[in-house]
Amino acid sequence: MDVNLFDFDLPRTLIAERPVSPRDAARLLHVQAGGLTDGVVGDLPRWLRPGDLLISNDTRVIPARLFGRKGEGGVELTLHERTSLDEWKAFARPAKKLRPGDKVRFADDFSATVAAKGEAGEVLMRFDRGGDDLMLALDAYGRLPLPPYIRKGEADERDRADYQTVFAREKGAVAAPTAGLHFTDSLLAALESAGVTRTTVTLHVGAGTFLPVKVDDTKDHRMHAERGVVTAEVADLVNRTKAARGRVVAVGTTSLRLLESAADDDGVLHPFDGPTDIFITPGYRFRLVDVLMTNFHLPKSTLFMLVSAFAGLDRMHQAYAYAMNRGYRFYSYGDACLLERENPC
CATH class of the missing domain: 3.40.1780.10 (QueA-like)
Known part of the structure; x- marks a missing residue:
């Protein structure tokens, strides 16, 4: 149609x-x-x-919006589909600078590696932990992925409830x-x-x-x-x-x-x-x-x-x-x- x-x-x-x-x-x-x-x-x-x-x-x-660094450059990820306990498909910005094997660090003790690249800015990320431990790390370092039509996608503490x-x-x-x-x-x-x-x-x-x-x-x-x-x-x-x-x-x-x-x-x-x-x-x-x-x-x-x-x-x-x-x-x-x-x- x-x-x-x-x-x-x-x-x-x-x-x-x-x-x-x-x-x-x-x-x-x-x-x-x-x-x-x-x-x-x-x-x-x-x-x-x-x-x-x-x-x-x-x-x-979950707080599925992550901001990290690959070398000196900033990387934003929005997780959208879990494929295993420690792997998620994500939309990345900028995706074109990411290659399989690249590490993105979100904190001194929390990182992920690009396992594969897809189309339209999608990547598969393998985290350094999985399951409940990954959920705890997202709670600590992630942000709520508010829709882009609402306050340009910028969530605040009130949105968590x-x-x-x-x-x-x-x-x-x-x-x-x-x-x-x-x-x-x-x-x-x-x-x-x-x-x-x-x-x-x-x-x-x-x-x-x-x-x-x-x-x-x-x-x-x-x-x-x-x-x-x-x-x-x-x-x-x-x-x-x-x-x-x-x-x-x-x-x-x-x-x-x-x-x-x-x-x-x-x-x-x-x-x-x-x-x-x-x-x-x-x-x-x-x-x-x-x-x-x-x-x-x-x-x-x-x-x-x-x-x-x-x-x-x-x-x-x-x-x-x-x-x-x-x-x-x-x-x-x-x-x-x-x-x-x-x-x-």
Whole structure:
């Protein structure tokens, strides 16, 4: 499809610089066949149904932005995909000066070696430690990789709390599953009282989520792989929910992409542990997810393509125009929408 079909004029002033407080006070636009309804995230318990299953992403953002030196020159790395306990794929700046075997030092006692070079500024880095020891070093020397559209990507101490969801548990993401940022403990309690069941899956969001689409046709865009896990217990709960005619409500595009990756053509969810590079555009036949809660996304982004596939391209253009006219806040720290699928099962 022509990428320009997903373009729209977004005023820079509508990109949120900070989240609202409390988190569930963010605005929520309900998008369904019957029209558009304004509300707030705290309205979810009355907009969802008893028997619905809410599925969120429990990944935790790590300080994956590193600044080091190769000789006298500075090097910036943004980790985006772990390949082993001590190796990560990363986007490097400047990448052209790095060669396999080069050592990048981040501190006197912390370094990594270039194991291989890829395309478009990507390198494979082998660190001098792995596992929990590497996570401790990232906590000590890394910075949070805030999206470049927010304060030019420069995170501060406040972002260390703001850019984590209430579900965050499994370390490994370099970007937050931002729809989950709107939830609070009190909202989760209210959903439980309303008869909404919830569970989690894990998709470690990579820095590839920040990358713009630079091709003219969607078929030419390559998604970066991200690692996900769906346990056997979660798969069983989802399948029982569907059998009982309950709806699967995905919190965020990351949860949806993982669930759709792990579902078969008959809509049965299976345990999953591995990479996914699924790219969803209009024409995709959804197998599992019935309702999607997600933030407002940028023009010509893979995420706007996904929501257009889910709820309809024309409907999403109308919903976004409505949201912009009413001052909804966009992107990671912005407001959210609750989407009913265009062609439900």
